[in-house]
Amino acid sequence: xxxxxxxxxxxxxxxxxxxxxxxxxxxxxxxxxxxxxxxxxxxxxxxxxxxxxxxxxxxxxxxxxxxxxxxxxxxxxxxxxxxxxxxxxxxxxxxxxxxxxxxxxxxxxxxxxxxxxxxxxxxxxxxxxxxxxxxxxxxxxxxxxxxxxxxxxxxxxxxxxxxxxxxxxxxxxxxxxxxxxxxxxxxxxxxxxxxxxxxxxxxxxxxxxxxxxxxxxxxxxxxxxxxxxxxxxxxxxxxxxxxxxxxxxxxxxxxxxxxxxxxxxxxxxxxxxxxxxxxxxxxxxxxxxxxxxxxxxxxxxxxxxxxxxxxxxxxxxxxxxxxxxxxxxxxxxxxxxxxxxxxxxxxxxxxxxxxxxxxxxxxxxxxx
Amino acid sequence: xxxxxxxxxxxxxxxxxxxxxxxxxxxxxxxxxxxxxxxxxxxxxxxxxxxxxxxxxxxxxxxxxxxxxxxxxxxxxxxxxxxxxxxxxxxxxxxxxxxxxxxxxxxxxxxxxxxxxxxxxxxxxxxxxxxxxxxxxxxxxxxxxxxxxxxxxxxxxxxxxxxxxxxxxxxxxxxxxxxxxxxxxxxxxxxxxxxxxxxxxxxxxxxxxxxxxxxxxxxxxxxxxxxxxxxxxxxxxxxxxxxxxxxxxxxxxxxxxxx
Ligand SMILES: Nc1ncnc2c1ncn2[C@@H]1O[C@H](COP(=O)(O)OP(=O)(O)OP(=O)(O)O)[C@@H](O)[C@H]1O
Ligand SMILES: [Mg+2]
Numbered sequence: 001x002x003x004x005x006x007x008x009x010x011x012x013x014x015x016x017x018x019x020x021x022x023x024x025x026x027x028x029x030x031x032x033x034x035x036x037x038x039x040x041x042x043x044x045x046x047x048x049x050x051x052x053x054x055x056x057x058x059x060x061x062x063x064x065x066x067x068x069x070x071x072x073x074x075x076x077x078x079x080x081x082x083x084x085x086x087x088x089x090x091x092x093x094x095x096x097x098x099x100x101x102x103x104x105x106x107x108x109x110x111x112x113x114x115x116x117x118x119x120x121x122x123x124x125x126x127x128x129x130x131x132x133x134x135x136x137x138x139x140x141x142x143x144x145x146x147x148x149x150x151x152x153x154x155x156x157x158x159x160x161x162x163x164x165x166x167x168x169x170x171x172x173x174x175x176x177x178x179x180x181x182x183x184x185x186x187x188x189x190x191x192x193x194x195x196x197x198x199x200x201x202x203x204x205x206x207x208x209x210x211x212x213x214x215x216x217x218x219x220x221x222x223x224x225x226x227x228x229x230x231x232x233x234x235x236x237x238x239x240x241x242x243x244x245x246x247x248x249x250x251x252x253x254x255x256x257x258x259x260x261x262x263x264x265x266x267x268x269x270x271x272x273x274x275x276x277x278x279x280x281x282x283x284x285x286x287x288x289x290x291x292x293x294x295x296x297x298x299x300x301x302x303x304x305x306x307x308x309x310x311x312x313x314x315x316x317x318x319x320x321x322x323x324x325x326x327x328x329x330x331x332x333x334x335x336x337x338x339x340x341x342x343x344x345x346x347x348x349x350x351x352x353x354x355x356x357x358x359x360x361x362x363x364x365x366x367x368x
Numbered sequence: 369x370x371x372x373x374x375x376x377x378x379x380x381x382x383x384x385x386x387x388x389x390x391x392x393x394x395x396x397x398x399x400x401x402x403x404x405x406x407x408x409x410x411x412x413x414x415x416x417x418x419x420x421x422x423x424x425x426x427x428x429x430x431x432x433x434x435x436x437x438x439x440x441x442x443x444x445x446x447x448x449x450x451x452x453x454x455x456x457x458x459x460x461x462x463x464x465x466x467x468x469x470x471x472x473x474x475x476x477x478x479x480x481x482x483x484x485x486x487x488x489x490x491x492x493x494x495x496x497x498x499x500x501x502x503x504x505x506x507x508x509x510x511x512x513x514x515x516x517x518x519x520x521x522x523x524x525x526x527x528x529x530x531x532x533x534x535x536x537x538x539x540x541x542x543x544x545x546x547x548x549x550x551x552x553x554x555x556x557x558x559x560x561x562x563x564x565x566x567x568x569x570x571x572x573x574x575x576x577x578x579x580x581x582x583x584x585x586x587x588x589x590x591x592x593x594x595x596x597x598x599x600x601x602x603x604x605x606x607x608x609x610x611x612x613x614x615x616x617x618x619x620x621x622x623x624x625x626x627x
Contacts, residue, residue, distance in 0.1 A: 194483035194484065195483070197482050197483045197484070197485055197489075198479055198482050198483050200482065200493065201477065201479065201481075201482030201489060201492070201493075202472060202475040202476070202477060202478075202482070202492060202496075203478065203479045203482065204479075204482060205465070205468055205469050205472070206469070206472060208458070208460070208461065208465075208469075209458055209461070209469045209472075211460075212458040212459060212460050212461065213456050213457070213458055213459070215420070215452070215456055216452075216456040216457060216458060217469075218420070218439075218440040218441055219418070219440065219444070219449070219450055219451075219452070219456070219533070220444065220469060220470050220472060220473075220532060220533075220535075220536065221441045221444030221445060221472055221473040221536060222441055222469075222472050223439070223441045224441070230479065234479060
């Protein structure tokens, strides 16, 4: 640490940059990761239509999870509104497709845009609050929307709601489980890519900075309020967009599904999904959604154990918070390191873990 | 014209006056020292100038513009930068990432440009990385660029903080006890470094420092504060020999009862 001020010359050298920087090596890693995720997407194939349906579920929940990644993972705001925004998007999709007869391809972006005025108003009123206070404020707004917007019969289609048809694109019918699954997979990978891109940008880094230390962020010229508001709004749009796919997945939108307490409970579920996956990386929402959907399927298969699913999830969540705060993303990184360092041992560990899990799931289902 | 001027800044905390009609001025490119015993109001003065505290009365004038009603981030945009007495960094980010965050005000691309990797985002990222690369060499932080603040010595975190605020390209830099808690070797390097920064960037520096050796060697002018009031101003020699300054350091009892 000497007086380096006198050496202003910048040596041209190749440097290795960390994760909030997009470099060639980073881009290569991203492509590898995308490939691995796509391979993961092939898993439902042997299970046929049932597998595709579960895959659609996971993909849609990953989309909704990404909204938590942005608001909570990046900006550190605890919001209980993601599922309410998803509901808003779903209802708008119903209105636009069934009420107005417009195609899904217009409805989905419009559903995302429709969240904007709401998230802007709610955000302006609440993002200055911290931690628990913010959580309570968003809870209040979510409940209030449930009693107002979701009771607005003209928009929500009344108590019955809207039936939502599957999207069509020329000769392609996304009504088949396989086609809609592929669409969802493609879209969620695109959204993961976009959310990851946000992280390596002016605004994304400002969000990480604000989450980390607000005073320092201010001292470095960051408008903390605007940054939080942007996170809140982007998160709302992400949820609204996912809501459009949720509407198609469910086949109908009934407003009751987005009122208190279902909306808030599902938002909490989304938060825990993202924590398990890895809260500050976009891949986390993807992994978390897969893990959640697969586990809930195993529990549904194991009828006797099904009532304990909530308890089990909570236990799982606490384990992650205590030992792997980086979620499954962190686990996969540690595993990759291990495999790189000691390939035989590492792969053995992976195989044993997978076998153990499959075995437990099998015993689970057989026992009930 | 002065780059920074304060006029009659006053602030009280629960009846105790932390700043009492403090007026200082700093010329462009000048290095000004501020000294005073614990609790004299030095940090409070910085907080008011940088907008982290609102004074009860008085004005802060930066480069001819009144800025006392601006938010801290707006004052940064106007050319003012500060460090904190207790190092504040982004603990979850690496040194490199910390410095990237500090390029915020030089960038302009929006969120959708980043999500879709548009050319405006690419340009921004290249600019940010180039600036960080340069700063890594200017402050000699390259060996630690992938480390997180918790892995650094306290002295190195101080230098990282210095690099962060320098990245803002300020017209005036407020440094709150940059030498506290760092090794003697690093303290000795700090003096020439600050002078070098001033010579190269032309930025004025206001320095709060308890290390008198450092303070008197780099400052061209010194203000002395005690109980929130300016008690002396002048060249380092003048202030060092001022009766009231000497007295203020002789362990008088606090004036707490007065309020
Ligand atoms: N936010 C605050 N709320 C209440 N009192 C405060 C606040 N900030 C400072 N004070 C009080 O104002 C006085 C001046 O504090 P300040 O931190 O400015 O002193 P200082 O000169 O920086 O001292 P040191 O050399 O110990 O850093 C002290 O009595 C302090 O307790
Ligand atoms: Mg102080």
